[in-house]
Amino acid sequence: MKKQYTDDTFLARWISGELTPEELEAFKASGDYKTFKRINDKAQQLKSPSYDKEAAFSELLENIDAKKKTTKVVKLVPNWVYSTAAVLVVTLGILFFMNNRSTHFKTSYGEQLVVTLPDHSKVNLNANSSLEFKAKHWEEHRIVRFQGEAFFDVEKGTSFKVSSNQGTVEVLGTEFNVISRQNYFEVRCYEGRVRVLNPDNDIEVLLESGKAIRIVENKGETWVFNEVTPSWIQTGESSFINTPLKQVIIALENQYKVKIDVSGVDLERRFTGSFTHNDLNLALKTVFEPLDITYTTTGNNTILLKDK
Amino acid sequence: MTMKSVCEKETYKAIFHTYSETLRNFIYYKCGDLQQAEDIVQDTFIKLWKNCAKVLYKKVRSYLFTVANNAFLNEVAHQKVVLEYQKSNVKESTTIDPEFLLEEKEFEEKLNEAIASLPYRQREVFLLSRVDKKKYSEISEIIGITVKAVEKRMSLALVTLRKKIGNV
Structure with a gap:
């Protein structure tokens, strides 16, 4: 009995009344027909939930207006x-x-x-x-x-x-x-x-x-x-080997932010030794005493050098 | 020949009258939530109004059903579809004996149950055909599938219902 509607659109065609008279006759004779007919009959009595078009439309118009205002x-x-x-x-x-x-x-x-x-x-x-x-x-x-x-x-x-x-x-x-x-x-x-x-x-x-x-x-x-x-x-000290005195003095000036007046000394000398970065007096002593140079601090952070 | 413009109020209203109910049912048959279905209809028509200049009159139906279907796919929580039976036969039925009435009632409940448990693709075809009395060709345009596919779904729906209900 199943083979009568194994064609996968058979039932659809039956619903829409497109079956040939022979097909319909055979279908009616089958045991399933009664149930299908009842399903179809009943289904056609179903109704969709009530729908008020006018109300829905006026609601729609309100919605459109509201959207416009807030858009x-x-x-x-x-x-x-x-x-x-x-x-x-x-x-x-x-x-x-x-x-x-x-x-x-x-x-x-x-x-x-x-x-x-x-x-x-x-x-x-x-x-x-x-x-x-x-x-x-x-x-x-x-x-x-x-x-x-x-x-x-x-x-x-x-x-x-x-x-x-x-x-x-x-x-x-x-x-x-x-x-x-x-x-x-x-x-x-x-x-x-x-x-x-x-x-x-x-x-x-x-x-x-x-x-x-x-x-x-x-x-x-x-x-x-x-x-x-x-x-x-x-060690925090500058060391020199046979360095021109002028360079040693520049190094001193750079470390201690002092000005050293060299007008009174012969710069054509070399210095070997080192001076510390932490103590200006000690540094001056280590550099200038061996060279026989006297140094005096004047104002303006200037140190005056003089050959002995 | 001048083309009808969707932006004209009269045309827009006519479109609403023609399609809104089927649209509502279409979504309802899918999801079973009446409130959601009606909201989607509202949103869909608002969208149509906003885009009225862009939507050709000829394309309105497919536009509406596509937009609504997308909205359905996006947001709807699926619920059980429950429909009522028309009482048109009641007068005739009064002469029939109570046992038959009881049996009839049972069948109605079974059928409703079976419809509710159909896959929604089968259900929407079945209900659009049986309840909204749409031809297969119309359904095919609404859903956007071929007539042949509609017929297959319809047949499948009947077979499924038949299985669920059993012999009567």
């Missing part, structure tokens, strides 16, 4: 997008500018500063020194502009250049101390090897660890030392 105009591009965009542009601009800009570090009298470069190389800046570098593309161009005195601990990597007015130091990964001042350039190599370039005087030197060079009065002189790290970092 906000939503802009296609809300205002916050503009402000966000503006903030973004400014931020990106600043970031770009900052990225392209050099980073500056500067120490004043008596100050020291440890600067960590983007590749974790370290620079100890001594008093009255400045350092400048571009953080962007640092890995490719490791180059710093520098003036004053500093100790560099350079991580291995591409060529690292310290460029100053007095010369250039080029390394691959090492530790060294540089002093670059007016008419004075000094490099001490503590570890590895460094190349010191001073184009003005046509000097190009390869320094190994424990060796140092200074360029003073257009002449280069090298010497050997045996410190492991610069004393100005390690």
Whole structure:
């Protein structure tokens, strides 16, 4: 009996009266017909829940009015997008500018500063020194502009250049101390090897660890030392080996923020020794007593020197 | 020939009168929640009014049923569909003996139960056909399926109902 409506639209066609007379006849003869007929008859007596079109329509009109009143105009591009965009542009601009800009570090009298470069190389800046570098593309161009005195601990990597007015130091990964001042350039190599370039005087030197060079009065002189790290970092005193007196005095001025009047002394002397950074009187004594120079403090933080 | 615009109040009202009840029933047959069904009808017509300039008069019916169906799919909690029987036969039935009436009542309850437990795709076809007296072709347009698919669902619905009710 099932096969009569195995055709999957048979019953639908029966409902809509589309069966052929033969099909209908056969269906009527089947046992299922009675139930289906009853289902169909009853189902047609079903009614959907009552529906008041007029009421629904007037409700609809009210709803439309209410919507109109409360409807906000939503802009296609809300205002916050503009402000966000503006903030973004400014931020990106600043970031770009900052990225392209050099980073500056500067120490004043008596100050020291440890600067960590983007590749974790370290620079100890001594008093009255400045350092400048571009953080962007640092890995490719490791180059710093520098003036004053500093100790560099350079991580291995591409060529690292310290460029100053007095010369250039080029390394691959090492530790060294540089002093670059007016008419004075000094490099001490503590570890590895460094190349010191001073184009003005046509000097190009390869320094190994424990060796140092200074360029003073257009002449280069090298010497050997045996410190492991610069004393100005390690013990808080500056040490000198056969250093022109003028440079020692500049170092004193930088550490203690004093002016030293040198008009009364012969500067064509060298000094070997060190002075502390903590005690001006002791420092003056250690430097000038061995050289037979008297020092008197006047006003305005000036120290007057005189040969005995 | 000028096209009828949905934005004209008269046209809009005529559309409402033509479709709103079937639309309401259509959603009701799916979900069994009358309040939800009527809310969806309201929302659907509000949407039609807002977009009246964009909806072609010819496309209004499919627009309405699509929007309503989407709303149904999005938000409606499904409940049991319960329908009442028309009392049109009552007068004739008064002469019939009480046992038959009782049996008739039982059958009605069974049928209602069976309809309620139909899968909604079968139920909406069955009820649109039997209660709203829609032709298969109309149902196919409302639901957006082919006439053949409507006929298959209709037949399936009958078979399912038959199984649930059993022999009588």
